[in-house]
Each structure stands twice: as C-alpha cells, then as structure tokens.
Amino acid sequence: MIIKNAEYVTSIVSKKLFEADAPEIAIAGRSNVGKSSFINMLTNRKKLARSSSEPGRTRMLNYFSVNGGELFLVDLPGYGYAKVTDKEKNAWKGLIEFYLQQSKNLKFVFLIVDVRHEPSDLDLQLASYLNYYQIPFVLVATKADKLSKSAAKAALNVVAKGFEVSPEEVLLVSSLTGAGRDAVLSAISNRI
Numbered sequence: 001m002i003i004k005n006a007e008y009v010t011s012i013v014s015k016k017l018f019e020a021d022a023p024e025i026a027i028a029g030r031s032n033v034g035k036s037s038f039i040n041m042l043t044n045r046k047k048l049a050r051s052s053s054e055p056g057r058t059r060m061l062n063y064f065s066v067n068g069g070e071l072f073l074v075d076l077p078g079y080g081y082a083k084v085t086d087k088e089k090n091a092w093k094g095l096i097e098f099y100l101q102q103s104k105n106l107k108f109v110f111l112i113v114d115v116r117h118e119p120s121d122l123d124l125q126l127a128s129y130l131n132y133y134q135i136p137f138v139l140v141a142t143k144a145d146k147l148s149k150s151a152a153k154a155a156l157n158v159v160a161k162g163f164e165v166s167p168e169e170v171l172l173v174s175s176l177t178g179a180g181r182d183a184v185l186s187a188i189s190n191r192i
Contacts, residue, residue: 001189004067006043011060015098018063023071023192024105028096028126029112031078034142037175038112039064039073042184049075061099071192074099074106079122100135108136108191110184115141115155115172119162127163138171138187139163145174 010018027035036049048064062075076096100106109130113123130137141159144152152172160167171187173180 001185003043006045006048006064006066008048009063009065011062013060015095017103020069020072022069022105023107024074024103025107025188026074026076026109027112028076028109029078030120030122033112033114034175035075035078035112038142039075041175041178041181061095108138110140111137112140112142113159114143115152115159116143116146118158139169140171140173142173142175144172144179145176
C-alpha cells in the first residue's frame with residue numbers, strides 16, 4: 001500500500017455511519033496511547049489528526065480519506081482515563097460498539113497499545129470483544145522510540161504475552177521516527 005495523500009472528511013458524534021463505498025480501517029486504543037500520532041505517521045501528515053496531551057480529546061468517529069477515497073481511516077474515541085463524566089464515557093462506548101457492529105465497510109481494526117506498559121484490562125476487553133464478534137484486528141505497539149532496542153524487544157514480549165500472541169504478531173512502531181511504518185502499510189495491503 002502506498003499512501004499518496006490523505007485528508008480529514010468528517011466527524012460523527014451520533015449513532016449513524018458515514019456512507020462511503022470503500023474499505024475502512026478503524027484505529028482503537030486507550031486515551032492518550034498515540035492514535036492520532038499513529039494516523040499522522042501513517043499518512044505522512046504531521047497535523048492531519050489532532051493529537052493532544054489531554055486524554056479523551058477524540059470524542060467522535062473521525063473519518064480520514066486516503067488516496068482520494070480509496071480507503072478510510074476511522075479514528076475511534078479513546079477508552080480509559082479521561083476527564084469527562086461517566087455519561088460521556090458510556091456514550092463513547094456506545095458509539096464505538098455501534099460503529100464496530102454496524103459498519104459494512106470495516107475491514108479490520110488497528111488496536112493500539114503503548115509498548116512501555118502491559119496491556120490494560122480495557123485493552124484485553126476490546127481484544128476479547130473483537131474476537132467474540134469476529135472482527136479482525138492487528139496489534140500495534142507504539143512509542144518504540146521511548147526505549148532502547150533491547151528494552152523495546154523485551155517490552156514487546158510482555159505486550160504479546162498479555163494478549164496471548166507471539167511477538168511477531170505485534171507491530172512495533174514509532175510515530176516520532178516512522179519506524180515500523182512499512183510493516184503497517186504491508187498489514188493494510190494484506191487485508192484490504
């Protein structure tokens with residue numbers, strides 16, 4: 001897969017879907033795990049998806065068109081810690097579940113985790129949810145640049161063990177350096 005261009009299309013806050021006849025790839029993960037930075041790294045656009053140090057900034061389904069509508073990246077609201085009410089968190093959860101179950105164009109999900117931390121209960125719950133509903137997903141461990149090569153490898157093993165997969169099944173990336181981008185693009189090519 002070669003990404004030539006990408007642009008923001010729309011944000012959806014209610015339980016309705018953006019109608020486009022093209023494959024969709026969802027980006028899911030905890031609040032502040034680096035989903036927006038991952039999208040920016042993948043598309044080679046520094047500010048396509050807005051990133052923030054404040055957890056819970058993504059509160060809608062954000063659609064990004066790749067290569068003039070050849071495919072769409074869908075940034076899902078983060079789960080876990082965010083300075084919002086439980087009512088808002090439940091609304092996000094409902095929006096995520098609605099999208100995952102209702103999108104006819106969803107091909108797979110990139111489940112993003114921070115390589116420096118063991119998978120959280122919420123990460124494991126989402127993986128279990130995706131498995132239960134037979135929604136394919138690819139594990140991506142971000143922030144590889146924050147660790148030495150040997151420490152990143154050890155941390156990757158911990159992440160893989162938490163999800164009960166082999167380390168080869170987890171893509172290690174750095175949004176800062178672009179490391180792992182080719183493997184992510186290959187994962188897209190192999191699944192759409």
